Amino acid sequence: MKKTRPLIVALLLQLFITLGLGSVVAYGKTHDRAPAGLIVWGQDYSGMSRIQVSSQIKDRIPNSLLFQEQDYPLKMDRSYEEIDKWLDQVFQVPTGFWFTDIIQILSLPSKVIPSSDFGLNREDILAQLQALSAIINKPMVSAMITYSKGQLVKTDGQAGQEVDIERTWLKIASEHEQKQVALVVNNLPPQPDLADISRVEDIIGDYTTYFNSLDVPRTKNVRLAAMALNNQLIPPGQIFSFNDVVGERTEASGYLPALIFVNQTAIKGDGGGICQDSSTLYQAVRQAHLSIVERHTHTLPVSYVLKGQDATVSFGILDFRFRNDTQGYLLISARTGSNWLRIQLFGLADEQHPVLLKPAGYPSHPEEWNRDPK
Structure with a gap:
């Protein structure tokens, strides 16, 4: 029994030496090396050094945008920081003790780390795209139609453009080969366009009422509201709100005190x-x-109208609203004269909304379409 003890001790010593040498060899081979199965964006980085992995991944990230043959650089510093933080989780962080480092290395499992586990700094890139859109975006200019001096005047619109921030971000985040990505810019066609307003040509409504021009405050109020209504263009299907268009009637807006009905009293x-x-x-x-x-x-x-044929309004309380249920845009022409208010509706006539045969009014109506009351 005494003879076998030295042999056991010798064998244990040899085992520890072997394990130690193996560990040192393993440490030398695996220190600062990517674990097996480190695949990012389809490329295998197993066994590469951290510097190699970091450099190659960053080199696969776009750093500029192209629009109309002009290059717009992207600052990727914060995204690079995100990648470095992710690499801290992938690579062993030295503890300062080689033996502990060896244990950590040997215990690292071989695994595939999907690219979804890290990414670019979305917030930073979106902020850059937002700033770029302020340079590139151009507002759309609608086609215009107005009624002036007895005729409809039509003006063509102009297309605009707008950076599609979300789609551009997705292109940047999914591009792993090219350093430059085409900026996604959406075209904004005029709305309405010239074809839309060209269909506005039929008179489907025309009514005239009269007022006492000697009542100066009331006359001014009637004229101000008519100016707000004049040349309003209503898209098909849209609900028109008198209060929304005319706005609140305040002294700051130019409106003056005049008689109104409250319950059964005029104040x-x-x-x-x-x-x-x-x-x-x-x-x-x-x-x-x-x-x-x-x-x-x-x-x-x-x-100014027959009994029961009026439409009273009070901002925030009572409104007059209607829907443009024609097949085209609807133009309001509202104008005033010495003692009269005339409102015409121009649009696209159909069976439900036929062309008006003659203008109407109370207590009298204009004699001709293109000639207002004197």
Whole structure:
């Protein structure tokens, strides 16, 4: 028994030496080396040094954008920092003790680390794309149509352009071969375009009412509201809101106190008189057979339309709204004269919204389409 002890000790010593030498060899071969199965974007980086992996991955990231033959550089410093943070998780961080480092290396499993485990700094790149869009974006200019001096005047629009930030980001994040990526820029066609407004040519509503021009505050209010309504273009299917277009009737907006109806009493309030605008518009809308969405009547009769044929409004409380249910755009022409307010509706006539045969009004109507009351 005594003779076997030295032999056992010798064998154990030899085993420890062998393990130690093997560990040293393993440490030398695997120190600062990527683990087996490190595959990023289809490329195997197993066994490469950290410097090699870092350099090659960063070299596969785009660093500029191309638009109309002009190059726009991207700053990728923060994205490089993200990659370095990820590499800290992949490579062994030295503990300062070679034996502990060896144990860590030997315990590292062989695994495939998907590229989804790390990525570019989205926030930083989106901020750069946002700044670039401020340079490249161009607003779309709509085609215009106005009624002036008895005729419709049409002006062509202009296309705009807008950087598609999300799609450009996705291209940058998914490109692993080219250093330059084409900037995604969307074309913004005019809306409406010249073809849309060219269809606006039929008179489907035309109504005129009259006011006392000696009532200066009320006359001014009627004119201000008419100016807000004039040349408003309503897309097909859209609901028109009188309050949204005319806005709040305040002294700051130029409106003066004039008589308004509150319950069964007439009192002075800012914007008094503009219900004549909404009521005249309502009459033209009725002629055009458009769908009424909201309408309210006064508590007392008014002088400018027949009883029950008015449309009272009060900002934030009562509105006059209708839908353009024609097949095209609808143009409002609202204009005033010495003592009259005339509102015409130009659009695309059809069976449900036929061409108006003659202008109407209360208590009288214009004699001709292109000639306003004197």
